[in-house]
Amino acid sequence: MKTGPMVALEMVCKIYRGPSPVRALWDVCLSVAEGEFCLVEGPSGSGKSTLLAVAGGLERPTAGTVRLGGREIQSAPRAELLAVRRSLVGFVFQDAKLFDVLSAEENVALALELRGVPRRKALEKSRALLAELGLSDRLRYRPSRLSGGERQRVSLARALVADPRVVLADEPTANLDSETGRQVVRLLQRLAAERAVTVLMVSHDLRLADCADRLITLVDGSVERTTVREAVA
Numbered sequence: 001m002k003t004g005p006m007v008a009l010e011m012v013c014k015i016y017r018g019p020s021p022v023r024a025l026w027d028v029c030l031s032v033a034e035g036e037f038c039l040v041e042g043p044s045g046s047g048k049s050t051l052l053a054v055a056g057g058l059e060r061p062t063a064g065t066v067r068l069g070g071r072e073i074q075s076a077p078r079a080e081l082l083a084v085r086r087s088l089v090g091f092v093f094q095d096a097k098l099f100d101v102l103s104a105e106e107n108v109a110l111a112l113e114l115r116g117v118p119r120r121k122a123l124e125k126s127r128a129l130l131a132e133l134g135l136s137d138r139l140r141y142r143p144s145r146l147s148g149g150e151r152q153r154v155s156l157a158r159a160l161v162a163d164p165r166v167v168l169a170d171e172p173t174a175n176l177d178s179e180t181g182r183q184v185v186r187l188l189q190r191l192a193a194e195r196a197v198t199v200l201m202v203s204h205d206l207r208l209a210d211c212a213d214r215l216i217t218l219v220d221g222s223v224e225r226t227t228v229r230e231a232v233a
């Protein structure tokens, strides 16, 4: 059963201060339901990464309201923000941001250990998920010995291993060949459809748009267009 919304932004503005302030988001309203797969596209510099960072509580908005899992987070204390993120969100970034002192399986297991799961159990779950992503022969590899595509799949496994309710993915297919990219997107699509995970994914690859329930087009920090699936190319 779908209830809503898991992620909600109301009149959100984000201005990066500095010698020449940047208006990265302006009056953004966006509501993403449980189990919905939203793709965010737009030209470079249009605010896509900022939108994800604000939606996931990595950046605070300059104005407006942000709700994650029904909780208002825009001015929540840091500890509360961290707790909400840990319990609800899995992040996937364009550069995989893995620890090179740890093996692939340890990088993924760490996400569980940080949540109090015993190491043995964490490693078991990590291995199972990496195998599902086609990496069973890379479990002990350090990230620097993996290809870009393999690193990105490890990063995806790390985001998914703690069963997040929300996945925020910033260009997760940017470094992948098109077939691997499509596999990653299919996996996210399945999570949304079968486990009601809410997915907000930034991509400039509009060939992936047919996988999404909704396509959001950002231009100059504002939502220019929203296209629901039936009408998506």
Ligand code: ADP
Binding pocket: 016, 017, 022, 023, 024, 042, 043, 044, 045, 046, 047, 048, 049, 050, 051
């Ligand atoms: P996109 O993901 O669509 O390329 P971003 O959200 O990364 O866009 O950036 C939106 C605008 O905000 C750009 O003009 C960018 O230069 C600026 N920006 C992003 N992050 C910062 C930051 N930490 N400090 C200052 N300006 C930033």
